[in-house]
Amino acid sequence: MNKLIEFKNVAKEYKIGEVQIKALDGVDFSITEGEFVVILGASGAGKSTILNILGGMDTATSGQVFVGDQEITSLGEKKLTQYRGEKVGFVFQFYNLIPNLNALENVEFATEVCKNYLDAKQILYKVGLQDRIKNFPSQLSGGEQQRVAIARAVAKNPLLLLCDEPTGALDYVTGKSVLKLLQELNKDTKTCVVLVTHNSAIAPMADKIIKVKSGRIESVTLNKEKQNVEGIEW
Numbered sequence: 001m002n003k004l005i006e007f008k009n010v011a012k013e014y015k016i017g018e019v020q021i022k023a024l025d026g027v028d029f030s031i032t033e034g035e036f037v038v039i040l041g042a043s044g045a046g047k048s049t050i051l052n053i054l055g056g057m058d059t060a061t062s063g064q065v066f067v068g069d070q071e072i073t074s075l076g077e078k079k080l081t082q083y084r085g086e087k088v089g090f091v092f093q094f095y096n097l098i099p100n101l102n103a104l105e106n107v108e109f110a111t112e113v114c115k116n117y118l119d120a121k122q123i124l125y126k127v128g129l130q131d132r133i134k135n136f137p138s139q140l141s142g143g144e145q146q147r148v149a150i151a152r153a154v155a156k157n158p159l160l161l162l163c164d165e166p167t168g169a170l171d172y173v174t175g176k177s178v179l180k181l182l183q184e185l186n187k188d189t190k191t192c193v194v195l196v197t198h199n200s201a202i203a204p205m206a207d208k209i210i211k212v213k214s215g216r217i218e219s220v221t222l223n224k225e226k227q228n229v230e231g232i233e234w
């Protein structure tokens with residue numbers, strides 16, 4: 001399998017007044033096509049910063065990030081917007097759906113700027129929402145809203161699906177079903193999934209586990225005994 005993502009000596013510094021915060025301090029790792037990757041670390045370790053740089057929502061202070069055949073750290077604003085719009089699907093802790101659009105319209109709206117998008121209705125069926133496509137976000141449970149958000153991200157047919165604490169606002173059972181959906185989508189579509197969490201118990205579901213500590217990579221582990229989410233308890 002080919003390398004899809006590479007971080008080379010990536011640093012991110014924030015300056016607040018006189019205080020300098022090193023959110024990332026020389027981060028190196030790579031991700032292969034089709035991998036399901038879990039990024040683990042305590043609060044403030046730098047997980048979201050990695051995800052945001054990878055998704056083109058933030059820029060590195062130094063270092064290089066390669067995604068596919070592009071070095072995204074060298075892209076100008078316009079090209080970076082294009083990268084974000086076409087190549088990256090995002091799923092966040094809070095679903096960020098548009099309240100006055102129904103489930104189908106939320107998914108269709110997201111694909112408007114994409115070239116190779118998938119059929120919104122089909123994707124909503126795939127995430128188990130065939131009976132809810134005309135419902136507005138306020139008529140859906142948290143788990144259902146997250147399924148719409150996942151459908152919205154997947155319908156773009158992205159190169160990467162980036163998930164930042166996607167189960168953070170959900171109860172145990174609903175969270176587990178959302179993780180199961182992400183694992184199945186990764187398996188079926190071979191889309192690379194990068195999932196940020198502080199919950200180390202879900203690491204066995206990944207092909208690769210990247211541990212982050214104080215802005216540095218603590219370890220990168222290839223998981224030879226990948227498990228289905230159903231078989232993991234926490």
Ligand SMILES: Nc1ncnc2c1ncn2[C@@H]1O[C@H](COP(=O)(O)OP(=O)(O)OP(=O)(O)O)[C@@H](O)[C@H]1O
Pocket residue numbers: 014015016021022023041042043044045046047048049050198
């Ligand atoms: N916009 C910003 N301005 C200043 N400091 C920031 C900013 N964004 C992040 N940081 C700092 O960078 C460090 C890493 O933050 P990051 O959000 O990546 O951590 P995290 O591992 O995702 O944490 P959490 O699990 O709590 O979300 C933290 O010390 C944080 O306070």
